[in-house]
Amino acid sequence: MDSTYRRTDLTVDQQHALLAAARILTEEFAGTFGVETIDRFLHTSYVQFAGRATVANFLPLLAERFARQRLRALARIEGKDASGVPIVLFLCVHNAGRSQMALGFFAELAGERAVGWSGGTEPVERINPAVVEAMRERGIDITAEFPKPWTAEVVQAADVVVTMGCGDACPVYPGKRYLDWDLADPEGKPIQQIRSVRDEIERRVRTLLGELGIPTA
Structure with a gap:
C-alpha cells in the first residue's frame, strides 16, 4: 500500500494523509474487504478528484470519504451488508444544487432508517453557496457534503435512483x-427561486419516504 502513495506527484503531507486514510478504511472494513480492494478504491477515488480540485490539501479527505461510500456500496452488492435499510441515490448534473438539497432533506428526515447518496454526471468543485444558504434557512447544514461523480457500484447498490436533469447521461x-x-436548475438563480425549488424537493422527498414506509413528522 505504501508504494501506491509514495509518488512524485504527491506532496509528503498528501502521502501521509492517504496512508492514514488507508489505515482507517482497512480497520473499518476489516473482515469485509482485503487491503488490495481498499487500496484500489482509495486510489481511484483520489484520481476522481485530483483533476478538478483546487485545494489539494483536501484531496486525501475527499478520497477517503468517497472510497468509504463506494466500499459500502460494494458490500451491499456482494451481500456483505446485512443492515437491510433502503438506499436512495440522488443524481443531477453538477451535484451542486438539486441533488444536494434532496440528500440534505433525505438524511434529515430518514435518520438511520435509510441511506442517502448523491452524485453528478459532471460534478463541479463545490456546492452552490446559495443552495447552502437556502438549506440553512430550513435548519439543515450541507456544508460537509461535496460534489462527487457516480460510480457503477454506487448505482448498482441503490434501491431507488432519483434523476434530476441529467438526461441520457444518467446511468x-x-x-x-x-x-x-x-x-429547475438552481445554478445562477436568485435565492427566491432557489427556495421554491427547495420546497418542492422537500415535498417530493417526504413523498418518497412515505412510499418506502418511512414516516416523517
Whole structure:
C-alpha cells in the first residue's frame, strides 16, 4: 500500500494523509474487504478528484470519504451488508444544487432508517453557496457534503435512483426503480427561486419516504 502513495506527484503531507486514510478504511472494513480492494478504491477515488480540485490539501479527505461510500456500496452488492435499510441515490448534473438539497432533506428526515447518496454526471468543485444558504434557512447544514461523480457500484447498490436533469447521461441499470424529478436548475438563480425549488424537493422527498414506509413528522 505504501508504494501506491509514495509518488512524485504527491506532496509528503498528501502521502501521509492517504496512508492514514488507508489505515482507517482497512480497520473499518476489516473482515469485509482485503487491503488490495481498499487500496484500489482509495486510489481511484483520489484520481476522481485530483483533476478538478483546487485545494489539494483536501484531496486525501475527499478520497477517503468517497472510497468509504463506494466500499459500502460494494458490500451491499456482494451481500456483505446485512443492515437491510433502503438506499436512495440522488443524481443531477453538477451535484451542486438539486441533488444536494434532496440528500440534505433525505438524511434529515430518514435518520438511520435509510441511506442517502448523491452524485453528478459532471460534478463541479463545490456546492452552490446559495443552495447552502437556502438549506440553512430550513435548519439543515450541507456544508460537509461535496460534489462527487457516480460510480457503477454506487448505482448498482441503490434501491431507488432519483434523476434530476441529467438526461441520457444518467446511468440506467435493469431492475432499478428510477424516478425523474423535473426541477429547475438552481445554478445562477436568485435565492427566491432557489427556495421554491427547495420546497418542492422537500415535498417530493417526504413523498418518497412515505412510499418506502418511512414516516416523517
